[in-house]
Amino acid sequence: MEARVASKDAPGPPSGGASGGEPPGGGKSGKPGISAKALITRNLRLAYDEVASEPVPQHFLDLLNQLDENKDAGKKEEGQ
Amino acid sequence: MSAAFKSELISMLPSLRAFARSLSRNPAQADDLVQDTLVKALTNIERFEPGTNLRAWLFTILRNHYYSHLRKAKREVEDVEGRMAARLATRPAQNGAIDLEDFKLAFAQLAPDHREVLTLVGASGCSYEEAAEICGCAVGTIKSRVNRGRKKLADLLGVDGEDQGALSGVLYAHDTASP
Numbered sequence: 001m002e003a004r005v006a007s008k009d010a011p012g013p014p015s016g017g018a019s020g021g022e023p024p025g026g027g028k029s030g031k032p033g034i035s036a037k038a039l040i041t042r043n044l045r046l047a048y049d050e051v052a053s054e055p056v057p058q059h060f061l062d063l064l065n066q067l068d069e070n071k072d073a074g075k076k077e078e079g080q
Numbered sequence: 081m082s083a084a085f086k087s088e089l090i091s092m093l094p095s096l097r098a099f100a101r102s103l104s105r106n107p108a109q110a111d112d113l114v115q116d117t118l119v120k121a122l123t124n125i126e127r128f129e130p131g132t133n134l135r136a137w138l139f140t141i142l143r144n145h146y147y148s149h150l151r152k153a154k155r156e157v158e159d160v161e162g163r164m165a166a167r168l169a170t171r172p173a174q175n176g177a178i179d180l181e182d183f184k185l186a187f188a189q190l191a192p193d194h195r196e197v198l199t200l201v202g203a204s205g206c207s208y209e210e211a212a213e214i215c216g217c218a219v220g221t222i223k224s225r226v227n228r229g230r231k232k233l234a235d236l237l238g239v240d241g242e243d244q245g246a247l248s249g250v251l252y253a254h255d256t257a258s259p
Contacts, residue, residue, distance in 0.1 A: 064086060
């Protein structure tokens with residue numbers, strides 16, 4: 001019986017990933033003695049990297065540009 | 081804002097989004113949180129000392145904003161937690177394997193102070209000291225929150241929270257009748 005961590009679709013492109021994560025679902029996962037701590041850490045990273053590896057939505061960049069331009073005029077866009 | 085600062089800010093967006101997502105479990109709300117963080121950061125840009133830890137500064141803003149918003153949205157959050165608990169209860173860990181989606185559901189049930197430290201220390205690569213700075217508390221507090229958060233998560237997932245414990249009772253339930 002294998003102690004494995006199922007990682008659905010692992011976040012693909014190694015673009016702007018945050019933490020230097022190990023490859024998901026890698027070789028270590030077959031090790032029977034993997035601790036709950038290691039398991040949790042791995043999944044924490046997977047969940048985090050999944051978001052961090054998404055391309056940054058354009059509206060953030062637009063917002064930054066806009067804020068930059070309007071800096072002196074005070075804040076213009078409130079997010080909600 | 082200098083071009084260098086701007087590009088540094090842009091390089092922080094992926095981790096800001098990931099941190100926000102671990103706090104606010106709704107992706108749209110999480111992105112709103114990041115957006116508000118950018119606005120606040122740039123409005124208070126003169127308070128940032130160049131050369132210091134930009135990520136910690138941004139994470140702090142995001143976190144504080146989340147908590148002030150959380151108070152308003154408390155009821156909604158509790159409702160989400162209830163539904164997630166119900167869903168998770170129907171999908172117990174099997175054979176020690178943990179599906180990432182199940183993990184996320186379990187994680188979402190943790191208290192925010194556990195979610196934040198686990199994300200900061202466990203996933204984003206923050207040191208305990210950085211996490212303490214971001215959360216405005218002592219390093220010892222961060223450490224004990226990490227431990228308690230991990231323990232809670234292990235309980236929710238049905239895996240053994242003890243250090244040497246294997247994945248769930250399935251593997252090692254019977255006093256190591258070795259493999």
